[in-house]
Amino acid sequence: MAISEEQVRHVALLARLALTDEQVAEYGEQLNSILEHIDTIRQLDLEGVEPTAHAVDMVNETRADEPLPCLPLDAVLLNAPEAEDGAFVVPRIVAGGDEA
Amino acid sequence: MIDLSRLSATQIRDGIVDKLFTAREVTDAAIERIGVLDRQIHAFNQVTKQLAYAAAERIDDAVASGLVLPALAGVPVAFKDNMYLTGTRTTCSSRMLENNESVYDCTAVHRLLEAGTIPLGKCNLDEFAFGSSTEYSAFGPTRNPWNPEAVPGGSSGGSAAAVSGGMVTLALGSDTGGSIRQPGSFTGVVALKPTYGRVSRYGCVAFASSLDQIGPLAKTVEECALALNAISGKDPMDATSVERPAEDFATGLAEGVAGLRVGVVTDFLEAEGCAPEVRDSILAATEVFASLGAEIGEVELPSTAYGLSAYYIIAPAEASSNLARFDGIRYGHRAEDAEDVIDMYMRSRSEGFGPEVLRRIMLGTYALSAGYYEAYYGQAQKARTLIKRDFASAFERFDVLLAPTSPTVAFGIGERMDDLLSMYLSDICTIPVNLAGNCAISVPSGLSPSTGLPIGLQIIGDHFAESTVLRAAAAFEAAIEFDPTPPLVQEIQYEATGERKRRGFRR
Numbered sequence: 001m002a003i004s005e006e007q008v009r010h011v012a013l014l015a016r017l018a019l020t021d022e023q024v025a026e027y028g029e030q031l032n033s034i035l036e037h038i039d040t041i042r043q044l045d046l047e048g049v050e051p052t053a054h055a056v057d058m059v060n061e062t063r064a065d066e067p068l069p070c071l072p073l074d075a076v077l078l079n080a081p082e083a084e085d086g087a088f089v090v091p092r093i094v095a096g097g098d099e100a
Numbered sequence: 101m102i103d104l105s106r107l108s109a110t111q112i113r114d115g116i117v118d119k120l121f122t123a124r125e126v127t128d129a130a131i132e133r134i135g136v137l138d139r140q141i142h143a144f145n146q147v148t149k150q151l152a153y154a155a156a157e158r159i160d161d162a163v164a165s166g167l168v169l170p171a172l173a174g175v176p177v178a179f180k181d182n183m184y185l186t187g188t189r190t191t192c193s194s195r196m197l198e199n200n201e202s203v204y205d206c207t208a209v210h211r212l213l214e215a216g217t218i219p220l221g222k223c224n225l226d227e228f229a230f231g232s233s234t235e236y237s238a239f240g241p242t243r244n245p246w247n248p249e250a251v252p253g254g255s256s257g258g259s260a261a262a263v264s265g266g267m268v269t270l271a272l273g274s275d276t277g278g279s280i281r282q283p284g285s286f287t288g289v290v291a292l293k294p295t296y297g298r299v300s301r302y303g304c305v306a307f308a309s310s311l312d313q314i315g316p317l318a319k320t321v322e323e324c325a326l327a328l329n330a331i332s333g334k335d336p337m338d339a340t341s342v343e344r345p346a347e348d349f350a351t352g353l354a355e356g357v358a359g360l361r362v363g364v365v366t367d368f369l370e371a372e373g374c375a376p377e378v379r380d381s382i383l384a385a386t387e388v389f390a391s392l393g394a395e396i397g398e399v400e401l402p403s404t405a406y407g408l409s410a411y412y413i414i415a416p417a418e419a420s421s422n423l424a425r426f427d428g429i430r431y432g433h434r435a436e437d438a439e440d441v442i443d444m445y446m447r448s449r450s451e452g453f454g455p456e457v458l459r460r461i462m463l464g465t466y467a468l469s470a471g472y473y474e475a476y477y478g479q480a481q482k483a484r485t486l487i488k489r490d491f492a493s494a495f496e497r498f499d500v501l502l503a504p505t506s507p508t509v510a511f512g513i514g515e516r517m518d519d520l521l522s523m524y525l526s527d528i529c530t531i532p533v534n535l536a537g538n539c540a541i542s543v544p545s546g547l548s549p550s551t552g553l554p555i556g557l558q559i560i561g562d563h564f565a566e567s568t569v570l571r572a573a574a575a576f577e578a579a580i581e582f583d584p585t586p587p588l589v590q591e592i593q594y595e596a597t598g599e600r601k602r603r604g605f606r607r
Contacts, residue, residue, distance in 0.1 A: 003466065007466075008462070010469075011462055011465050011466045011469060012462065014465050014469060015420060015449075015461050015462060015465040016424075016427070016442070016445040016446050016449055017446060017449050017450050017453075017458060017461065017462070018443075018446035018447050018449075018450040019450065019458075023458070027458065027459060027462050030459060030520060031459075031462060031463055031466065033520070033521070034412060034463060034520065034521075035463075035466075037408075037409065037412075037521060038408075038409035038412050038413060038476075039409075040406065040409055041406055041409040041410060041413065041476070041479050041480055041483055042475050042476070042479055044406065044479060044482075044483060046479060046482035046483065046486075049482040049485050049486065050482070050485055051478060051481030051482050051484070051485060052481055052482075052484040052485040052488055052535075053310060053481060054296070054310050054340070054537070055296050055310070055484075055488060055534075055535065055536050055537025055538075055563075056295065056296045056297045056342065056537045056563055058297070058340065058342065061339035061340075063336055071203060071204065075203040075204070076203070076430075078201055078203055079199075079200050079201055079203070079430070079431035079432070080429070080430055080431065081428060081429070081431075081432075081433070081434035082434070088429050088430060090429055090441060090444075091438050091439075091440055091441045091443075091444050092440065092441070093440075093441050
């Protein structure tokens with residue numbers, strides 16, 4: 001089953017990747033060759049087989065509900081491309097309105 | 101100057117205890133070797149000279165104060181550059197994280213340092229650990245000390261090359277589909293992927309969370325066992341790490357394999373692209389086990405035929421989800437002059453990630469997208485159940501399984517970059533073990549007659565059967581007496597001492 005160029009662009013948008021036209025063509029072709037190889041798995045009759053999410057059986061792990069120290073603020077912000085007043089700076093998310 | 105490549109971890113510690121040399125001198129030797137070799141090999145992204153000498157000073161002070169030294173005191177180590185170590189950058193060999201400072205210590209790194217080791221640096225890898233040759237590093241490939249025109253394998257290729265070149269005694273890698281074992285095999289070192297849950301992954305940048313596991317690479321089985329002693333165990337910071345009774349993995353190593361039930365995995369010997377000389381080496385290894393008194397049988401794991409397909413759905417799917425965090429806000433690369441937040445996300449990610457990362461994010465996002473989730477991810481998880489059952493029934497009959505680590509020896513730099521499937525196929529014998537969560541070790545089984553490059557024997561164990569796997573590997577190692585010193589390092593030794601060592605496969 002081949003994926004179309006339109007699907008490649010849709011997947012890129014879902015993954016938040018800005019691809020050039022050349023990349024769309026290139027990744028489209030490569031994804032198709034990989035999917036062709038792994039497509040056998042779609043043909044398998046796996047009716048009634050339970051899926052495995054984790055190979056080693058384990059139940060939900062919880063810890064005692066006690067507050068523990070977290071990373072200090074300067075460590076949290078250390079690698080931020082832009083930070084100000086103890087917060088991450090991001091571009092405007094909500095359009096319109098006057099500057100406060 | 102001490103020649104590190106001739107000393108084991110235990111010999112280093114004992115030498116320091118007995119005041120034959122100091123931890124500082126050991127550190128000098130490691131720095132010197134890195135200086136001589138790493139310009140050519142490029143095992144390291146960063147050499148941590150200051151951290152190393154600070155750790156050495158603590159050990160030498162402890163000796164001066166008459167304190168009892170920890171098990172790996174003074175042993176030079178390196179870490180794959182996807183593990184956090186305060187005072188270093190953690191780059192994942194990606195432009196995305198080129199300037200990313202570690203803000204805490206990875207638990208496995210911290211535990212290995214607590215055992216007295218000397219941190220020499222952070223090792224190169226395929227970008228975000230996606231690859232099998234270390235050629236996908238944004239900072240250039242690592243070369244194989246056995247032949248600099250060959251790849252060291254990947255993704256933990258820098259860790260493997262650092263050990264193989266005698267630049268460090270021990271290194272940590274991470275293994276999602278073979279990324280510890282396959283480079284171990286390609287560089288002639290011993291490389292252990294512990295059982296899923298044995299070692300905490302806290303502080304190791306996540307690739308595929310249901311598969312990732314941290315483990316050691318070293319020249320000998322005993323050193324891997326000592327490293328596992330240090331790094332394993334429950335960690336409250338990783339909910340998938342498992343509480344187990346305390347075990348000393350180094351104690352039973354000399355007990356031998358008499359009566360051990362050893363199954364040869366016929367599917368892997370007949371796997372697509374398995375080189376005849378690799379097959380011959382594994383069959384010869386089987387005879388070694390027989391001569392040591394093991395009971396040999398054959399076993400089929402028919403569902404592992406779907407391993408590669410299941411893996412190339414599950415791993416990219418989980419990776420695409422894990423890598424969603426790199427959005428240019430909290431850490432990593434941010435594109436300049438973004439029009440709005442979506443533009444910033446999209447351009448930051450496309451500029452920061454290299455081609456293989458983009459490819460896997462695309463594949464994973466597609467496999468998880470509406471309408472395809474059941475057909476791909478759902479099916480892959482069910483196929484995983486069948487693979488897990490195959491291993492479980494094999495371990496009712498056998499204590500360990502034997503297989504090649506990789507179907508071939510190290511390939512040439514650039515040789516597989518244009519052929520994705522041939523690159524992916526180099527992990528065909530290791531991937532099923534990650535899918536089933538088992539432990540496995542790669543131990544050198546000899547040199548390929550045609551290339552002189554190392555071949556790796558993979559010994560696979562049941563969940564949490566590391567002791568058995570290590571014991572089998574130690575017996576095999578002792579029987580074949582493989583010399584793990586690459587020709588390049590032999591030349592350095594010769595220049596230093598004028599002494600030629602007999603090399604190769606001795607029985």
